[in-house]
Amino acid sequence: MKQLLKNIFLFACVLLVVISVLQIALSIRTKGKSISGYDTLDLTANVNADLVFLGSSRGWAHFDPGFFEKNYHLKSVNIGMNGFSEILVSELRLKNYLSKNKSPKFVILNIDPFIKAGNLNHSIALTNKNDYAHFAFMPSKENMEMVDFYKFDNFEKYIPLYAIFKYKILTDCITLRNANAFPEGYEANVEKWDTIKDPVNTKAKQHYIKDAEIPNLENALRKLNAFCKSKNIKLICIQTPVYKSAYDAKAFEIPKQICQKLNIPFVDACDEKIISNIDNFYNTIHLNKNGVAEMNKLLKNGKELDTIFKINP
Amino acid sequence: MTFNSIEFLAFFLSFYLLYWQIVGKSLKMQNALLLLGSYLFYAWFSWKFLALIIISSAFSYCCGLSISKAENEKRKSFFLYLAIFQSLGLLLFFKYFNFFITAVADLLATINLNPNIHTLKIILPLGISFYTFRLISYILDVYNEKIDAANDWVAFFNYVAFFPCLLAGPIDRADNFIPQLEKKRQFSYAQTVDGFRQILWGLFKKIVIADSCAPITNQLFDHYQDYPGSSLLIGAFLYIIQIYADFSGYSDMAIGIAKLLGFNIPKNFNYPFFAQNIAEFWKRWHISLTSWMTEYVYTPLSFIFRSSGKKGVMLSIIINFVLVGLWHGSNWTFIIFGLLHGLYFIPLILNGTLTKRNKTTSNLKMWFGIFSTFAIVMLTAVIFRCESISMAFEYYTHMFSKSLISKPLITTGYVVLMITLLYITLMFVTEWFGKNENYGIAGTFIKKSRALRWSFYMFLVISIYYFSFVDKTQLFMYLQF
Numbered sequence: 001m002k003q004l005l006k007n008i009f010l011f012a013c014v015l016l017v018v019i020s021v022l023q024i025a026l027s028i029r030t031k032g033k034s035i036s037g038y039d040t041l042d043l044t045a046n047v048n049a050d051l052v053f054l055g056s057s058r059g060w061a062h063f064d065p066g067f068f069e070k071n072y073h074l075k076s077v078n079i080g081m082n083g084f085s086e087i088l089v090s091e092l093r094l095k096n097y098l099s100k101n102k103s104p105k106f107v108i109l110n111i112d113p114f115i116k117a118g119n120l121n122h123s124i125a126l127t128n129k130n131d132y133a134h135f136a137f138m139p140s141k142e143n144m145e146m147v148d149f150y151k152f153d154n155f156e157k158y159i160p161l162y163a164i165f166k167y168k169i170l171t172d173c174i175t176l177r178n179a180n181a182f183p184e185g186y187e188a189n190v191e192k193w194d195t196i197k198d199p200v201n202t203k204a205k206q207h208y209i210k211d212a213e214i215p216n217l218e219n220a221l222r223k224l225n226a227f228c229k230s231k232n233i234k235l236i237c238i239q240t241p242v243y244k245s246a247y248d249a250k251a252f253e254i255p256k257q258i259c260q261k262l263n264i265p266f267v268d269a270c271d272e273k274i275i276s277n278i279d280n281f282y283n284t285i286h287l288n289k290n291g292v293a294e295m296n297k298l299l300k301n302g303k304e305l306d307t308i309f310k311i312n313p
Numbered sequence: 314m315t316f317n318s319i320e321f322l323a324f325f326l327s328f329y330l331l332y333w334q335i336v337g338k339s340l341k342m343q344n345a346l347l348l349l350g351s352y353l354f355y356a357w358f359s360w361k362f363l364a365l366i367i368i369s370s371a372f373s374y375c376c377g378l379s380i381s382k383a384e385n386e387k388r389k390s391f392f393l394y395l396a397i398f399q400s401l402g403l404l405l406f407f408k409y410f411n412f413f414i415t416a417v418a419d420l421l422a423t424i425n426l427n428p429n430i431h432t433l434k435i436i437l438p439l440g441i442s443f444y445t446f447r448l449i450s451y452i453l454d455v456y457n458e459k460i461d462a463a464n465d466w467v468a469f470f471n472y473v474a475f476f477p478c479l480l481a482g483p484i485d486r487a488d489n490f491i492p493q494l495e496k497k498r499q500f501s502y503a504q505t506v507d508g509f510r511q512i513l514w515g516l517f518k519k520i521v522i523a524d525s526c527a528p529i530t531n532q533l534f535d536h537y538q539d540y541p542g543s544s545l546l547i548g549a550f551l552y553i554i555q556i557y558a559d560f561s562g563y564s565d566m567a568i569g570i571a572k573l574l575g576f577n578i579p580k581n582f583n584y585p586f587f588a589q590n591i592a593e594f595w596k597r598w599h600i601s602l603t604s605w606m607t608e609y610v611y612t613p614l615s616f617i618f619r620s621s622g623k624k625g626v627m628l629s630i631i632i633n634f635v636l637v638g639l640w641h642g643s644n645w646t647f648i649i650f651g652l653l654h655g656l657y658f659i660p661l662i663l664n665g666t667l668t669k670r671n672k673t674t675s676n677l678k679m680w681f682g683i684f685s686t687f688a689i690v691m692l693t694a695v696i697f698r699c700e701s702i703s704m705a706f707e708y709y710t711h712m713f714s715k716s717l718i719s720k721p722l723i724t725t726g727y728v729v730l731m732i733t734l735l736y737i738t739l740m741f742v743t744e745w746f747g748k749n750e751n752y753g754i755a756g757t758f759i760k761k762s763r764a765l766r767w768s769f770y771m772f773l774v775i776s777i778y779y780f781s782f783v784d785k786t787q788l789f790m791y792l793q794f
Contacts, residue, residue, distance in 0.1 A: 001333065001334075001500055001502075003502055004502055004505055004506070007506075011767065011770070014767065014771070015771055015774060015775075018771055018775070019775065019778075022775075161775075161778065161779075165778060165779050165781075165782045166782045168782065168783070170779065171728075
């Protein structure tokens with residue numbers, strides 16, 4: 001029995017070494033890269049941008065860093081988080097960015113009536129969790145908060161290869177086939193809206209912020225603004241367009257009112273011409289590349305951003 | 314708590330330590346713990362049906378003793394029939410009652426009689442087909458004086474409920490197993506390592522091969538109308554591999570676990586896909602069932618029909634295989650499956666090669682035999698998988714349509730298919746080189762350096778680790794029988 005236990009222990013140790021080596025090899029392979037295009041934690045390290053875009057998938061799909069670089073001469077990066085409309089997540093993502101970069105001059109937050117304050121009591125099945133699984137094993141100090149936000153468990157954090165196998169990202173980690181999925185630094189979608197597959201609808205309105213949630217949102221935004229100020233960053237909110245079926249003038253007034261109350265510069269890009277043209281969208285709440293270009297034209301012509309960017313803190 | 318679950322690992326680890334470290338010095342304690350462990354294992358699945366095993370065991374135990382003590386043939390026969398009636402009766406009721414009732418109703422409907430017959434909501438007790446066969450073989454062997462009736466009830470109850478083999482076999486015989494229970498098991502390093510190795514190979518076949526095939530075959534069989542013939546051919550191929558890897562993997566794990574506890578269970582699979590004809594295939598596939606059927610069904614039948622020459626042999630084989638098919642479940646598909654396999658024996662009987670040992674001289678003939686046997690088995694397995702005869706017929710029709718020569722469409726992706734095929738090839742190559750051993754990797758690199766051998770085991774372990782996340786782990790297929 002002793003001999004057996006000795007050999008089992010030895011085999012387990014060798015196995016642990018082998019899988020640890022494989023895990024390290026994969027970590028080195030993916031270091032500084034993205035495996036799906038969405039997991040930009042490492043990709044946006046050491047960028048030291050002047051302008052950072054925050055927000056949900058709408059922020060991620062609507063802000064073209066190239067446009068801002070060209071027109072405002074501000075080095076820009078988009079760190080929008082697909083699937084998350086909560087301020088809390090944007091703040092976490094910003095903190096992660098700041099731990100790897102110098103503070104930017106400006107942060108632009110995509111704001112709309114879908115935005116919420118957010119809390120950490122959420123389910124473990126989160127959007128794009130798979131893509132972040134390669135950060136889960138022995139997370140770095142900088143990534144710890146994001147890993148905890150995604151609720152990776154201890155097996156995923158401390159057993160080599162566990163998270164990579166569980167979330168089925170081994171092939172992506174080896175091939176890095178999607179590493180350059182968004183070469184323009186945001187989700188530039190050239191598709192036109194396929195209204196047969198995804199019919200025009202008003203469902204998005206169900207996700208508007210409720211009156212009872214507004215105080216929490218105000219607090220969260222106030223906190224984010226204070227955090228930005230503490231880092232010498234100017235926070236700006238831009239309300240980007242949705243298709244007219246998801247638009248309600250009253251609901252789209254709420255973000256503006258909150259921003260005015262908190263003295264945060266607010267730009268409304270929800271222009272009637274943009275929201276009425278279906279060619280600008282690839283679904284109810286996301287602009288396609290054509291729509292982004294239209295919105296950019298509007299921002300450029302509006303001059304509000306020129307004024308704000310000149311007020312350099 | 315199947316063998317590939319964390320719960321089983323925790324259960325077995327604690328059981329194993331208790332078994333060898335605490336009660337290892339006393340036979341009685343070893344057997345008592347084994348029985349307790351077996352019942353706990355079964356109760357984990359279904360505590361309600363635990364009573365059924367205990368009652369059936371007690372009944373057969375008493376009948377066995379009564380047979381051995383009976384003073385005349387009449388009394389002996391009485392207890393024999395009583396025991397068989399009890400165990401077979403339960404099996405027939407739980408497994409076939411609704412099937413027979415429906416068949417009778419259908420038959421009466423053909424002559425315009427529509428009796429108001431209702432089926433019952435019956436849950437099939439896990440492992441009933443396996444432990445019933447164990448009980449019947451015991452009682453018949455006692456009756457035929459091949460073995461003595463068990464005096465030690467704990468040993469006998471253990472024989473019926475031995476947890477590694479309880480749910481899906483192998484169907485071990487009393488003459489092999491009970492004597493092992495009557496001797497104190499001694500810990501053997503070599504046997505334990507061999508057991509671990511066999512479990513590893515079983516896990517590999519189950520998790521890496523069978524569970525990788527399952528999503529592809531499920532998709533193809535569930536939506537066969539949407540796929541070209543070429544895809545359905547791949548589906549048929551992967552299904553036979555899946556059922557082999559699943560069931561032989563389970564058997565390897567059961568035998569390996571038994572080895573860890575100091576027991577030797579005969580092998581249940583002997584590389585069936587290397588068989589050169591159908592008779593050889595059945596000598597290698599689910600050996601514990603086929604040998605059981607041969608001894609208790611085919612042999613008595615061929616004795617009854619002995620005066621009819623080859624026709625008698627044919628009839629015996631066909632009945633035997635229909636029953637083999639029916640053993641798998643109450644569905645016409647299983648009966649047709651068995652019937653077809655019985656029919657495949659006819660050419661062998663007619664040309665007198667049924668009992669001749671295959672002495673192939675040419676490689677070409679050998680490979681032809683292997684491939685043709687595999688093709689027949691593979692195509693017949695389609696009926697086994699289908700839910701009805703009509704579905705099987707449609708599957709065949711789709712498969713053998715013009716689209717058989719088109720590019721196959723695989724929804725799960727070609728990369729997944731290629732990886733699965735690669736692992737299947739690895740399994741076959743390993744088993745080919747290990748075909749003279751008890752299981753695929755029993756001799757792999759055994760005489761080579763430890764580094765090489767362990768590297769191979771590491772590769773298997775890491776593959777199992779990876780594939781255990783690939784798809785939701787499927788239950789062992791034979792648990793449903």
